[in-house]
Amino acid sequence: MNQGKLIVxxxxxxxxxxxxxxxxxxxxxxxxxxxxxxxxxxPRNGEIHGKDYYFLSLxxxxxxxxxxxxxxxxxxxxxxxxxxxxxxxxxxxDSGKHVIFDIDVVGGLDIKRIYPERTLAxxxxxxxxxxxxxxxxxxxxxxxxxxNMRVSKASTEMATAPQFDAIVTNDNLENAKDEVYQLVxxxxx
Ligand code: 5GP
Numbered sequence: 001m002n003q004g005k006l007i008v009x010x011x012x013x014x015x016x017x018x019x020x021x022x023x024x025x026x027x028x029x030x031x032x033x034x035x036x037x038x039x040x041x042x043p044r045n046g047e048i049h050g051k052d053y054y055f056l057s058l059x060x061x062x063x064x065x066x067x068x069x070x071x072x073x074x075x076x077x078x079x080x081x082x083x084x085x086x087x088x089x090x091x092x093x094d095s096g097k098h099v100i101f102d103i104d105v106v107g108g109l110d111i112k113r114i115y116p117e118r119t120l121a122x123x124x125x126x127x128x129x130x131x132x133x134x135x136x137x138x139x140x141x142x143x144x145x146x147x148n149m150r151v152s153k154a155s156t157e158m159a160t161a162p163q164f165d166a167i168v169t170n171d172n173l174e175n176a177k178d179e180v181y182q183l184v185x186x187x188x189x
Contacts (some may be wrong), residue, residue, distance in 0.1 A: 004093040006115055006185055007032065007100040009106030011124035012154035014136040014169045021102045023177050028102055030188055033097035038064065038073075040081040044141050054085070072103075072110035073099060077149060082107070098188060105160045112165075113114060120187040123164035127171040129154055 001125060007024070011017040021109050023033055039053040040061040049055050054066070061081045073083025084107065092099045100110060105123070110185045112121040126132040132154055166183050170176040 004096075004118070005087075005098045005122060005188060006111055006119040007098065007187070008099070008108040008111050008119060009102055009124055009180070010105045011170075012105075012126060012132060012157045013150045014132045014139065014154075015124045015126040016090050016135070016173065017124040018166075018175070019173065020101055020170070020176060020180050021100055024100060024184055026095045027181070027184075028183055031097050032100045033092035033095065035084055035092065035099050035101045035103075035106075038070075038081065038083050038085055038089075040080075040148040041077075044070060069092070071114065074104065074106050077146075077153075084111070091097065104131065105157045109160065109163055112163075120166070121164045122160045122183060123167045124163060124176070125158070125167055125169045126154070127169065129158075131171075 009017045009021050022035070023032060024055060025034055036050065038056050040056055040058045043049065043055050047053065058079060059141055060082070061083070064070060064085070069085055069087065070083040071086045071089060073081060075084050075121050082104065084101065084103065089099055101108065112119045126135070132152050133147065136142065136150060142150070153170060166178050168179045
């Protein structure tokens with residue numbers, strides 16, 4: 001399929017966008033395929049190479065940047081590179097699917113810029129920075145330092161919200177699910 005569409009969910013880390021992406025993927029009528037990003041960070045407990053991310057070494061990641069293999073890439077945190085491989089989007093389009101992305105705000109806006117008509121870019125907004133901090137602490141996947149790094153980045157990320165096609169505030173998960181469902185339905189079906 002060459003006319004596949006792109007659905008981007010972007011948000012500060014801890015906003016609950018991953019839950020919303022999984023919810024959308026479960027709606028088979030949308031025919032969405034998850035864009036597995038490449039990342040240079042270490043896998044967290046339970047994360048699987050080729051399912052959650054393509055985990056690359058820093059050197060491998062940099063080699064792929066040089067080879068122009070990425071549609072977009074970014075150093076989201078220091079020495080933690082993340083990016084969307086061109087081959088990944090093509091793989092999903094070739095299998096007849098629309099592509100859904102769980103990526104940071106800069107990457108999300110890059111995708112929108114590259115494919116303005118074919119992309120629905122949704123910003124998932126956490127209720128507040130305080131709530132975001134609480135969620136990241138509960139998740140217990142990062143050290144205090146890393147949590148602070150993510151929280152301080154969140155304020156800058158919140159400022160990009162108006163550049164997206166739609167903003168969904170995730171203060172109530174059920175409502176947020178409904179909202180993204182309706183947005184995607186209108187865009188795809
Ligand atoms: P995490 O380490 O929590 O899995 O992800 C950190 C941040 O990187 C999240 O905001 C996530 O959405 C973002 N991210 C994941 N994949 C990509 C990607 O391919 N490109 C960009 N620009 N950001 C990504």
